[in-house]
Amino acid sequence: MSHAVSPLAPKSYPELPTIGGVRFATAEAGIKYRNRTDVLLVVLDKGTEAAGVFTRSKCPSAPVDWCRAALAAGGKARAVLVNSGNANAFTGKRGRETVKLSAAMVAKAVGCTPKQVFLASTGVIGEPLPPEKFDGVVEAAAKRVAEGGWLDAARAIMTTDTFPKVATRTAKIGGATLTINGFAKGAGMIAPDMATMLSFVFTDADIAAPALQAMLKAGVDASFNAITVDSDTSTSDTLLLFATGRAEGAPRITDPRDRRLAEFRAALNDLLLDLSHQVVKDGEGARKFVEVRVKNATTKAAARKIALSIANSPLVKTAIAGEDANWGRIVMAVGKAGQPAERDRLAIWFGETRVAVKGERDPGYSEQAATDHMKREDIVITVDIGLGKASDRVWTCDLTKEYVAINGDYRS
Amino acid sequence: MSHAVSPLAPKSYPELPTIGGVRFATAEAGIKYRNRTDVLLVVLDKGTEAAGVFTRSKCPSAPVDWCRAALAAGGKARAVLVNSGNANAFTGKRGRETVKLSAAMVAKAVGCTPKQVFLASTGVIGEPLPPEKFDGVVEAAAKRVAEGGWLDAARAIMTTDTFPKVATRTAKIGGATLTINGFAKGAGMIAPDMATMLSFVFTDADIAAPALQAMLKAGVDASFNAITVDSDTSTSDTLLLFATGRAEGAPRITDPRDRRLAEFRAALNDLLLDLSHQVVKDGEGARKFVEVRVKNATTKAAARKIALSIANSPLVKTAIAGEDANWGRIVMAVGKAGQPAERDRLAIWFGETRVAVKGERDPGYSEQAATDHMKREDIVITVDIGLGKASDRVWTCDLTKEYVAINGDYRS
Numbered sequence: 001m002s003h004a005v006s007p008l009a010p011k012s013y014p015e016l017p018t019i020g021g022v023r024f025a026t027a028e029a030g031i032k033y034r035n036r037t038d039v040l041l042v043v044l045d046k047g048t049e050a051a052g053v054f055t056r057s058k059c060p061s062a063p064v065d066w067c068r069a070a071l072a073a074g075g076k077a078r079a080v081l082v083n084s085g086n087a088n089a090f091t092g093k094r095g096r097e098t099v100k101l102s103a104a105m106v107a108k109a110v111g112c113t114p115k116q117v118f119l120a121s122t123g124v125i126g127e128p129l130p131p132e133k134f135d136g137v138v139e140a141a142a143k144r145v146a147e148g149g150w151l152d153a154a155r156a157i158m159t160t161d162t163f164p165k166v167a168t169r170t171a172k173i174g175g176a177t178l179t180i181n182g183f184a185k186g187a188g189m190i191a192p193d194m195a196t197m198l199s200f201v202f203t204d205a206d207i208a209a210p211a212l213q214a215m216l217k218a219g220v221d222a223s224f225n226a227i228t229v230d231s232d233t234s235t236s237d238t239l240l241l242f243a244t245g246r247a248e249g250a251p252r253i254t255d256p257r258d259r260r261l262a263e264f265r266a267a268l269n270d271l272l273l274d275l276s277h278q279v280v281k282d283g284e285g286a287r288k289f290v291e292v293r294v295k296n297a298t299t300k301a302a303a304r305k306i307a308l309s310i311a312n313s314p315l316v317k318t319a320i321a322g323e324d325a326n327w328g329r330i331v332m333a334v335g336k337a338g339q340p341a342e343r344d345r346l347a348i349w350f351g352e353t354r355v356a357v358k359g360e361r362d363p364g365y366s367e368q369a370a371t372d373h374m375k376r377e378d379i380v381i382t383v384d385i386g387l388g389k390a391s392d393r394v395w396t397c398d399l400t401k402e403y404v405a406i407n408g409d410y411r412s
Numbered sequence: 413m414s415h416a417v418s419p420l421a422p423k424s425y426p427e428l429p430t431i432g433g434v435r436f437a438t439a440e441a442g443i444k445y446r447n448r449t450d451v452l453l454v455v456l457d458k459g460t461e462a463a464g465v466f467t468r469s470k471c472p473s474a475p476v477d478w479c480r481a482a483l484a485a486g487g488k489a490r491a492v493l494v495n496s497g498n499a500n501a502f503t504g505k506r507g508r509e510t511v512k513l514s515a516a517m518v519a520k521a522v523g524c525t526p527k528q529v530f531l532a533s534t535g536v537i538g539e540p541l542p543p544e545k546f547d548g549v550v551e552a553a554a555k556r557v558a559e560g561g562w563l564d565a566a567r568a569i570m571t572t573d574t575f576p577k578v579a580t581r582t583a584k585i586g587g588a589t590l591t592i593n594g595f596a597k598g599a600g601m602i603a604p605d606m607a608t609m610l611s612f613v614f615t616d617a618d619i620a621a622p623a624l625q626a627m628l629k630a631g632v633d634a635s636f637n638a639i640t641v642d643s644d645t646s647t648s649d650t651l652l653l654f655a656t657g658r659a660e661g662a663p664r665i666t667d668p669r670d671r672r673l674a675e676f677r678a679a680l681n682d683l684l685l686d687l688s689h690q691v692v693k694d695g696e697g698a699r700k701f702v703e704v705r706v707k708n709a710t711t712k713a714a715a716r717k718i719a720l721s722i723a724n725s726p727l728v729k730t731a732i733a734g735e736d737a738n739w740g741r742i743v744m745a746v747g748k749a750g751q752p753a754e755r756d757r758l759a760i761w762f763g764e765t766r767v768a769v770k771g772e773r774d775p776g777y778s779e780q781a782a783t784d785h786m787k788r789e790d791i792v793i794t795v796d797i798g799l800g801k802a803s804d805r806v807w808t809c810d811l812t813k814e815y816v817a818i819n820g821d822y823r824s
Contacts, residue, residue: 314642343502360502
């Protein structure tokens with residue numbers, strides 16, 4: 001079950017500063033893995049505000065249902081319990097029971113209400129997750145939580161990930177300097193019988209839950225909602241954002257349109273983009289990181305759909321794996337997207353090389369230049385629809401034999 | 413460029429009887445391949461009626477545009493010219509010129525108007541197809557057309573196909589016995605730089621073009637529109653149906669609701685299903701033929717979308733390749749389809765084995781029975797949505813490393 005680290009992994013990890021009001025402990029609960037941490041407990045100071053976005057799946061996991069209800073109950077957070085090895089998804093009544101019992105367990109250990117506890121699980125689908133797995137583990141973890149240890153926290157929630165994904169930014173609101181730290185896991189939308197993109201972001205800014213939620217929702221649209229490894233959507237995707245308000249002199253923000261938020265919003269969006277790109281770079285079997293740009297579409301929604309049609313096309317992705325500047329497949333993917341497009345207005349670039357224009361091969365096109373671009377680790381594909389003014393970008397990876405091997409050769 | 417014959421290929425080919433008014437010749441034009449036929453000329457008797465359905469791509473090939481216009485011009489047909497090796501797609505003005513010139517060439521050789529000539533091309537996208545390739549070839553072919561030779565015709569239009577696809581049926585209309593013969597090619601929606609599903613069906617029934625068109629349109633919905641190899645859609649997909657009216661005593665039919673058509677319609681639909689299944693069985697790298705059944709969905713459209721979400725999911729298809737009864741991935745694919753579904757009402761079967769029910773693993777489920785089913789060549793996956801009364805079926809194949817190898821390892 002161990003795979004070589006992705007060739008697209010970062011060469012080094014940033015040092016994440018502590019964030020006032022955020023403390024961690026990891027533990028080995030033996031849920032599925034042995035000799036590795038599989039539980040993460042985060043304890044948050046009183047007054048922490050929460051926001052979250054979740055999978056659009058019609059079959060969400062029990063923890064996703066729980067978090068949605070917890071957010072609706074007021075958006076206050078005191079703790080987060082995450083486990084890897086079991087997704088507690090499609091586990092029926094027992095799954096709901098486990099969620100309730102483990103939230104109660106955390107609430108008791110931390111001293112808060114169950115609705116202030118957020119839960120996330122990643123791993124096997126359909127396998128019951130006995131709440132006894134957390135017996136003693138949560139209590140002990142609650143006693144030794146400490147600031148710092150971000151990389152360990154990121155490691156505890158990994159499943160088929162080949163590297164931990166962390167990011168940090170700072171930004172000013174008024175005179176105060178705030179920190180934002182985040183980590184994520186995810187390698188396929190679902191890895192062999194395991195699930196999910198999970199991401200947790202923390203800041204010491206003092207922002208009320210509704211404002212936090214508005215910023216998060218806007219931020220994911222151009223980051224986590226704009227990435228695709230294999231077009232498959234997990235039942236457990238969860239992204240939570242917590243604001244402790246503990247930074248010195250941090251002004252209280254309640255309106256997402258507050259102009260003092262500009263720099264913070266940019267830093268948050270940048271961090272979300274960074275984390276989402278790391279998820280793609282750890283895509284199962286990935287060797288190439290691909291940006292698909294669509295411009296001059298009729299609407300932004302059309303641009304997004306065309307970009308995703310390209311990014312999800314098995315034939316485009318296998319061509320990229322083969323370092324093949326196969327622009328005919330881009331035409332095919334534009335054509336099947338079902339969005340306004342006219343063959344005779346299309347232009348296509350690989351990197352800086354325009355390979356097709358006005359519905360046919362670019363007469364001046366250099367096959368060598370296009371092929372050189374395909375040999376890079378970072379590929380940029382640009383499509384000009386020529387019908388409007390809207391543009392969008394999405395990111396994906398190539399489709400290799402390793403993807404099939406990871407997902408088809410065995411069941412873990 | 414040659415691949416081993418698909419393990420799902422038929423063990424033998426049916427003998428196709430001649431159809432009055434349908435004559436063939438194949439030729440070697442050296443468009444791309446050497447030492448094999450790559451041109452097929454079909455000459456049809458006067459009075460032949462035509463119907464057709466085409467790719468929904470917004471970037472259709474020049475021959476697709478031509479056929480649509482020819483059908484709109486009256487639905488009479490005297491000839492079909494098909495070539496493999498070049499799709500004449502995304503070839504701009506020159507592509508349109510080639511189509512016009514080659515239709516004129518055929519019209520002259522056969523003695524009809526250009527609008528009575530139907531064209532189809534399959535192969536490389538974006539490469540100009542010089543009309544001179546057909547010089548002499550068409551004229552010579554027109555002189556030696558003969559009845560019979562169906563298997564040769566099917567072979568002449570192959571690209572990455574590993575076997576020719578033919579089918580035949582008979583049916584009565586009134587007192588007359590009619591024959592329907594058809595052949596198809598297609599192995600991926602687009603094979604390496606080559607395109608397309610092409611299919612040609614011929615009958616000696618006497619049916620007016622509008623009635624023929626209505627029957628064809630209804631027939632493809634449950635056959636060619638219900639198959640998927642890789643979710644990619646060619647720019648050139650073409651299915652043409654011709655009725656020569658030459659069968660002895662065949663009554664003239666002008667109304668698609670004519671009750672005398674019942675048996676003929678059933679035979680036509682069955683032939684279309686047969687051909688479409690053969691295309692899936694020759695799916696690139698395919699080792700398994702998979703039927704996905706969705707029942708008790710809210711609407712037929714919802715059932716189709718859920719079925720296609722399952723059939724197109726890379727994680728479902730790799731699990732099938734790995735002979736893994738991984739029902740969690742079926743849940744995932746239902747959940748991401750965006751159609752009405754409720755986790756706690758879902759039930760899932762592999763073959764006859766119910767593996768999940770009411771939102772959780774079936775308590776009585778035998779892993780062995782499910783796994784035994786996955787080892788078969790023919791897999792049936794059934795999903796009960798439990799919300800309505802609509803059902804639908806689609807067919808696909810597994811996703812293997814060979815698919816990636818065929819589409820990613822080289823560009824032909």
